[in-house]
Amino acid sequence: MQKRVISLLVLLVIPFTCNKQSKYNALTEDEHYILIEKGTEKRYSGKYDNFYEDGAYICKQCDSPLFLSNAKFNSKSGWPSFDEMIEGRVKIKDSTKVYSEITCVNCEGHLGHLKKGEKFTEKNKRYCVNSLALKFIPKAQKNANQ
Numbered sequence: 001m002q003k004r005v006i007s008l009l010v011l012l013v014i015p016f017t018c019n020k021q022s023k024y025n026a027l028t029e030d031e032h033y034i035l036i037e038k039g040t041e042k043r044y045s046g047k048y049d050n051f052y053e054d055g056a057y058i059c060k061q062c063d064s065p066l067f068l069s070n071a072k073f074n075s076k077s078g079w080p081s082f083d084e085m086i087e088g089r090v091k092i093k094d095s096t097k098v099y100s101e102i103t104c105v106n107c108e109g110h111l112g113h114l115k116k117g118e119k120f121t122e123k124n125k126r127y128c129v130n131s132l133a134l135k136f137i138p139k140a141q142k143n144a145n146q
């Protein structure tokens with residue numbers, strides 16, 4: 001009887017675990033290098049480095065909203081820079097540090113780093129993010145889906 005309950009539990013748990021993994025988007029080799037292997041794309045190489053359209057940036061791996069275009073600014077660092085995240089969407093590994101890794105709260109994919117104290121904007125924070133970890137959703141398209 002107990003054995004049967006255990007196999008039933010296994011049958012219920014296995015598909016759930018598999019579904020959990022497959023709900024994420026498939027990544028290219030370069031995206032995998034950033035999001036999973038915690039790599040960094042080449043400076044000035046990312047498609048959102050010099051890009052200032054109105055909309056939202058979502059996680060490439062899980063589509064979770066991360067940043068809004070009104071927080072984006074030109075840091076001339078060679079990577080997309082934001083001075084604020086969408087509240088609670090980005091995990092800061094150690095918020096007491098001046099320089100800390102940032103990941104997606106939802107899928108834990110590596111996004112880049114948070115640097116503090118550079119005085120670029122009033123918030124004095126720079127979320128330095130790899131373009132390869134992001135997908136841009138224009139504002140018009142976002143409204144159309146609502």
Ligand SMILES: [Zn+2]
Nearest residue numbers: 059062104107
């Ligand atoms: Zn994610």
